[in-house]
Amino acid sequence: MPEVRVNGVDLSYIDDGVGTPVVFVHGAWMDLRYWEPQRESVAAHHRFVAYTLRYHGTAPWPDDGKNYSAATHAADLAAFIHQLNAGPVHLVGLSLGGRLATLVALEHPNLLRSLSRTAPPRPVG
Numbered sequence: 001m002p003e004v005r006v007n008g009v010d011l012s013y014i015d016d017g018v019g020t021p022v023v024f025v026h027g028a029w030m031d032l033r034y035w036e037p038q039r040e041s042v043a044a045h046h047r048f049v050a051y052t053l054r055y056h057g058t059a060p061w062p063d064d065g066k067n068y069s070a071a072t073h074a075a076d077l078a079a080f081i082h083q084l085n086a087g088p089v090h091l092v093g094l095s096l097g098g099r100l101a102t103l104v105a106l107e108h109p110n111l112l113r114s115l116s117r118t119a120p121p122r123p124v125g
Contacts, residue, residue, distance in 0.1 A: 004051075006079035007072075009062045013051035013080075017043030020113070021086040024050040025077060027095030027119075031057035034094070046090070051080055053097075070096075074103035078111060087111040094118045 003010040014032055022042055024035040031052040042048040054076060055061055055068050077100050081087045090113050093101030098117030105115045 004080060004083045006076050006083055009054045009076070010059075011051050011054065011076065011080060012057065012059065013049060013084075014039065015084070016048045017046055019046045020090065021047040021049055021084075022090040022092060023077075023081060023086065024048070025091070025093040025097030025101050026050070026053065026056070027093075027097050028056075030094075047086070049084065049086060049089075053100075070099055070103060073100045074107070077101070077104050078108050081108075081111050088113045090114045090116070092116045092118075 001012045002015065003012050012032065016039055024038070026032060026034045032050040035050040039048050039050070052059070053073050055065060081089055081104075088111055091101045091104065093099070093116070095118070098119065101115055101117060105112050
């Protein structure tokens, strides 16, 4: 599985299909495999990209978890899109991934064509 290095960590990802990129961001307690049922259908018409957030999936943690935060994950997502030269993208986030996608949309609107969120957590505060 390919990996891309962002913010000092290697993130594994799947990149399938051609055309306008659609980047999928999984929720907590998941990894890129969550999006496998959608891959074939999306890749038939678009560039399907799904990655595994740091501290998720089966890879060893890069540290003791001290950097686990929405801000860290959002910075990784923005860097991931930049590193793949995939922007602007259609960004799809599930649960925690919806929160991260929203943070990226607010801080880096130039990276997005559209934003889709499914079951995003409630705002904090």
